Amino acid sequence: MNRRIIPLIMCGGAGTRLWPASREVHPKQFLSLFGARSTFQDTLLRVSDATLFERPVIITNNAYRFMVLEQLAEIGLEADVLLEPMRRDSGPAIAAGAAFAEARDKDAIVLALAADHVVRDTPAFLAACREGLTAAEAGHIVTFGVQPERAATEYGYINPGEVISGKVRAVAKFVEKPDPVTAAGYVEAGYLWNSGNFMFRAAVLTDEYRKVDADSVRAVTDAVTKAGTDLGFVKLDEAAFGSAKSISIDYAVMEKTARAAVVPVACGWSDVGSWHAVWELSSKDGDGNAARGAAVFEDSRNCNVSTDRALVALEGVDDLVVVATQDAVLVSRQQDANGLKRLVAKLKAVAPQVTEDHIRVHRPWGSYQSVDNGDRHQVKRIIVKPGGRLSLQKHHHRAEHWIVVRGTAQVTVNELVKTVHENESVYIPIGAVHRLENPGKIQLELIEVQTGSYFGEDDIIRIEDDYQRS
Known part of the structure; x- marks a missing residue:
């Protein structure tokens, strides 16, 4: 294996699913939820082996650029940082990263990773990258399908098809987030969770994207070609990038291409999409309670507390999430991630400041x-x-x-x-x-x-x- 992989780290999203800790100006990928480092930093360290990976490319927005530099410096890494003039979802973001990588190396292999995911088994993740590299070099757009740990309803699923090489399978079908009964059926049938991370030859991704939306690919390519520099950042051209259609890479390319492939992997993966997911990944006491910050539990079970400063004391309650910051307190049911989504939407209308800024x-x-x-x-x-x-x-x-x-x-x-x-x-x-x-x-x-x-x-x-x- 001679060719190394260019990691493309996507970290421009707002991430209000972990409100009130995560907000517009300081989203979850930059928070230290599971120790001293953020998930952004852990993602970068996971792809820092120079025998397998090249210098990473980070795509983010103007508001987070100095946070990115600060967190890079804390872990002693460097990267090329692309700045999106505005959010256009993962499709144009990945296409821009691919165009930038291809300008560096016409045969570039890119690994596109979300910065807010957790991987508990790095060796298993790296083994999957090596497995997928051969398929990516052969012209497949490889996604990573996570072996389900339960019948999750918060993830999309992948139905793996025929064997391509080794453990790599063709993608027979992508399916949307299911209801509980359907999810159980998917797990029984051998479906995989769709992690939303991809590996591909930059030129192949661009060609497949161009088949379905040539105008957006031209816009993104122009944004990279006309990019300027500012304090070491690469600023994508605003007019060009702004004309690209806002769409996820799944809808833009993966669900339409005949080149989709999947590597099954069991690496302790989570997209940390809710406070319940944080609880699942956290250390707990004998009653299933998890605490980040000062918390006391009495006759309480399976609760999750995160507090910046104030002591939180729970008595006689089960299955609660309590998140206390210096200007907001959330009390929620463990399982109702959609309820938090509705709550944040209401807050944006009645008290937008607490969804955007921290004290x-x-x-x-x-x-x-x-x-x-x-x-x-x-x-x-x-x-x-x-x-x-x-x-x-x-x-x-x-x-x-x-x-x-x-x-x-x-x-x-x-x-x-x-x-x-x-x-x-x-x-x-x-x-x-x-x-x-x-x-x-x-x-x-x-x-x-x-x-x-x-x-x-x-x-x-x-x-x-x-x-x-x-």
């Missing part, structure tokens, strides 16, 4: 978190990474007072540049041009007290910005 807001230089606010004041806790700095900016409606709690700050106020140490403070009047940066080797932590008549983010007038934000 802690991530920025390329670090993060900030609202602590208190009133009609004429707002208090934030600000964290700046070593070497990070905010934009050179000013405000028309608020003054700011910074108190350094930890680390050392370098502060610019108009023409003055000064160093501010722990337990020291600095005042920035309304209209003053100012900047905050961390010249040290440890995190800079400070408390910011804003006073004035308006505190919206649109009162930040950026004069210079390392991250080229408007």
Whole structure:
């Protein structure tokens, strides 16, 4: 086996099925749900063996670009990062990744993976990749069919057909998510769960896509050809990419192509599509209760608690999900994933902020978190990474007072540049041009007290910005 595989990691989705932990600005693929690393990081590490895989390609959107870089740096990996101007579902995303890979190598083999999946048996996953590689080189579009562990109704299924080579089978049929009785029948008949991950020659995927939607393929190819660069990111051309039809790769290609093949695999896979799935993958006590954060259970069974800060105590309840963040609390039944979907849809109408933003807001230089606010004041806790700095900016409606709690700050106020140490403070009047940066080797932590008549983010007038934000 000489040819190596180019991993294509898709991580541009919003993922509100794990609300309130997962939100638009910080979706589930970047959360640490099962230990110190996110599923995005685990996915990258799973395909980091240089004997089998080449440098990965990541496709995401503009809002997540610095989160991607930060999490790459945490695990010591590098990648090419493509930025989608807007979401167009997995079809155009995978087609763009294929076009980019083919420009790098006309015979490129691509492994397209969702960044929010869990694989508990990496050796089994890698064995499936090696099994599928021969079929992909021969011109098949290979998907990975997971051996069912139960009659799941939340997954689509694949009916495997005749043997192609080794363990690789042709795809006789893709079927949609079934009801419980149908799911049990599928499992009995030897159907496989459809994992939504694929391996293919880039040129083959493009050719098969072109047969059913030549205009979208032309649009995506143009978006790659006309792409610009920005701070090391590859920015797909907005006008071209925007003209591609929004559609999943399953509907666009896999359900229409005669080249579909499937590798059966048992690798402890889950798409972590609900809090119940998180519970299934978590460690539990003797009564089946799982906890992430501080939780106490009394006369309670099969409950799942995730809490950022507050202690959660459950008494006399079974089969509940309780998720407590600093601005929202979810109480839900374990099994009703569709109920959460309906709830989030209702929240988007009545309280959209809690589906979009966390109290802690991530920025390329670090993060900030609202602590208190009133009609004429707002208090934030600000964290700046070593070497990070905010934009050179000013405000028309608020003054700011910074108190350094930890680390050392370098502060610019108009023409003055000064160093501010722990337990020291600095005042920035309304209209003053100012900047905050961390010249040290440890995190800079400070408390910011804003006073004035308006505190919206649109009162930040950026004069210079390392991250080229408007």
